[in-house]
Amino acid sequence: MKLLTLFLILSFPLTDYDSAEYHSKWMKKIIKQSTKHFNQKTYLYPLETDRITANFMNSSFYFIKDKEDTVLGIAVISLTNGCVVGGCSTANANETRYEQFYILSIYNRDKELSQLSVLDYPGEYGYEISAKWWLKQFLGSSSKKHTYEQNIDAISGATVSAQSLVKEVNILNTFIKTMTY
Amino acid sequence: MKAIRNFAASKINKTDMKTLYSIFFTLLFSFSFAQNDSPHLFELNTADRLQQLESSKIKIGGYGQIDYNQPLVENTKSAGTLDVHRVILFFGYSFNPKWELITEIELEHVKEVFVEQAYFSYKHNKYINFKGGLLLIPMGYINEYHEPPAFFGVERPLLDSKVVPTTWREVGFGIFGRIPELSLKYQLYLVNGFMGYDGSAKFDGDDAYRGGRQKGAKSIINYPNISTKIELYGIKRIKLGLSGYFGKSQSSLISGLTTSNEAALLQADSSVISIRMFGFDASYRYKAVQIRTQAIYAFNKNTEAYNQFGASNLGEEIFGFYLEASYNVFATRKMSSRLIPFVRYENFDTQFVVDAGTFKNPESHRQVWISGINFYPTNGLVLKADYQWIKTDLIGAPAKKAFNIGIGYMF
Numbered sequence A: 001m002k003l004l005t006l007f008l009i010l011s012f013p014l015t016d017y018d019s020a021e022y023h024s025k026w027m028k029k030i031i032k033q034s035t036k037h038f039n040q041k042t043y044l045y046p047l048e049t050d051r052i053t054a055n056f057m058n059s060s061f062y063f064i065k066d067k068e069d070t071v072l073g074i075a076v077i078s079l080t081n082g083c084v085v086g087g088c089s090t091a092n093a094n095e096t097r098y099e100q101f102y103i104l105s106i107y108n109r110d111k112e113l114s115q116l117s118v119l120d121y122p123g124e125y126g127y128e129i130s131a132k133w134w135l136k137q138f139l140g141s142s143s144k145k146h147t148y149e150q151n152i153d154a155i156s157g158a159t160v161s162a163q164s165l166v167k168e169v170n171i172l173n174t175f176i177k178t179m180t181y
Numbered sequence B: 001m002k003a004i005r006n007f008a009a010s011k012i013n014k015t016d017m018k019t020l021y022s023i024f025f026t027l028l029f030s031f032s033f034a035q036n037d038s039p040h041l042f043e044l045n046t047a048d049r050l051q052q053l054e055s056s057k058i059k060i061g062g063y064g065q066i067d068y069n070q071p072l073v074e075n076t077k078s079a080g081t082l083d084v085h086r087v088i089l090f091f092g093y094s095f096n097p098k099w100e101l102i103t104e105i106e107l108e109h110v111k112e113v114f115v116e117q118a119y120f121s122y123k124h125n126k127y128i129n130f131k132g133g134l135l136l137i138p139m140g141y142i143n144e145y146h147e148p149p150a151f152f153g154v155e156r157p158l159l160d161s162k163v164v165p166t167t168w169r170e171v172g173f174g175i176f177g178r179i180p181e182l183s184l185k186y187q188l189y190l191v192n193g194f195m196g197y198d199g200s201a202k203f204d205g206d207d208a209y210r211g212g213r214q215k216g217a218k219s220i221i222n223y224p225n226i227s228t229k230i231e232l233y234g235i236k237r238i239k240l241g242l243s244g245y246f247g248k249s250q251s252s253l254i255s256g257l258t259t260s261n262e263a264a265l266l267q268a269d270s271s272v273i274s275i276r277m278f279g280f281d282a283s284y285r286y287k288a289v290q291i292r293t294q295a296i297y298a299f300n301k302n303t304e305a306y307n308q309f310g311a312s313n314l315g316e317e318i319f320g321f322y323l324e325a326s327y328n329v330f331a332t333r334k335m336s337s338r339l340i341p342f343v344r345y346e347n348f349d350t351q352f353v354v355d356a357g358t359f360k361n362p363e364s365h366r367q368v369w370i371s372g373i374n375f376y377p378t379n380g381l382v383l384k385a386d387y388q389w390i391k392t393d394l395i396g397a398p399a400k401k402a403f404n405i406g407i408g409y410m411f
Helices: A002-011 A020-038 A132-138 A159-178 B002-008 B017-036 B046-055 B159-163 B262-270 B303-310
Strands: A043-046 A059-065 A071-084 A098-108 A112-120 B058-072 B081-094 B099-108 B112-123 B129-136 B169-179 B184-192 B195-197 B224-232 B238-248 B274-286 B289-301 B317-327 B338-353 B365-378 B381-392 B400-410
Touching: A020 A043, A020 A059, A020 A071, A020 A098, A020 A112, A071 A159, A098 A159, A112 A132, A112 A159, A132 A159, B129 B184, B159 B289, B159 B317, B159 B338, B169 B224, B195 B303, B262 B303, B289 B303
Parallel strands: none
Antiparallel strands: A043 A059, A059 A071, A071 A098, A098 A112, B058 B081, B058 B400, B081 B099, B099 B112, B112 B129, B129 B169, B169 B184, B184 B224, B224 B238, B238 B274, B274 B289, B289 B317, B317 B338, B338 B365, B365 B381, B381 B400
């Protein structure tokens, strides 16, 4: 019981789902992850909106630069559909039932997806997609086309989240490939 | 929006922390705006927008299955059954991003109405969340993932019917969450237990606890039970689940008993068993291949007194497992439909060990082979066909064979 109480107390100062601090925590996370990834201090610059097509209304793009103002890569945060509330074995067109989640993609100067992570996953089902081994399958050239159950392993109980993520990365890859930076 | 972004895009002087912070927070606002301006909401007027926001709080869904079961007995004409096995309506409501209500109303065999789930959940953070109401007991895989598109074969695995009494649900409360650093999900609930005796014994040697499910319907509680499950998803291509259930059965005899009435107390004690149940489930996915296994072991105490008192034959130990393999043959054809042949072998004994005073029924040990196909023309809809072969230890008894066809859906 003591252990449970301690656990509860420790858990309370942690993240909320919709607070400003939550977003702040994410931004810190992006800077932290890109700094770690490029092994130097990095700075984020939002990408001009006219360069972003209508496909990416649910995404935010940032240039990652070093202190010399050189572009090291691009970071993208995208809102993606997770499992439907109440289950995750089937996809559905009714978006209101999705538990949405954010992913962070970092592309390097060679337009390779060099890091992919799930920033947080609110749902009770479909969380398996945040496993590092599964996300690793997407890393590499943006020319790669990913197909669920072919070059990307399927995940039981996370069909919707997994397929959404495959689709999202494919769209991002196509866009990044056409960019010059 | 653009102005904010342009402002934020001005060059950051790394020596000026104030500027850095102001840009940082501007970015935050920019980021927050970006989330809200989804293409769907952007073009709507306020009334539409409110309506959409309100409707997005309401979740409606459902699943169900319609089956045709045809027993195949040599030299005998057997009647098949056509059954609207279950139609489930799902209603959920998000009061706010943290508080949520989930309900599932089930119509079984057309005319039997049940509430399958009805609980409130409070999402605190990824590490810890709370849930209370009529909950699914996390034991094995199928009890939680019991929608027809989620399992192979027209009917759920027999192990998940005869040993784990799917859909097993009771009133309770508890915590659940994930520790992403360990790729671990946990659930821990305090729930009501099975009804072991309500004038007659509810447990038996054929399907163990199934008759004891209270399902939250005027359920009687004497002893709360503990249900827990840990799932590990960090190992490449493998997902593991470990479930535990610990407690005592409930009895209608433990009501209005005076502590001095020793005879009545002894009688009441004989109507109660204690249950320790352990589950292990694992799945391996490689491209379109899936291999899944599940094992359940249960140990019951006080079965000798219980069986004598209630003239029953509940096993002291119950054990069973299954192994299942499947492959989506359409995976390489870039088709949205899926055609998945599968084969499953089940082996379980609801009287794995019996106490000295209980007769072991050879029919309690069953081996099941089932093979068939699940065809998903689109996500959420499944057509199923399978052939089932069940053999018990009863000497001279032929194997029971059946052919099943079904339609299942989930939306």
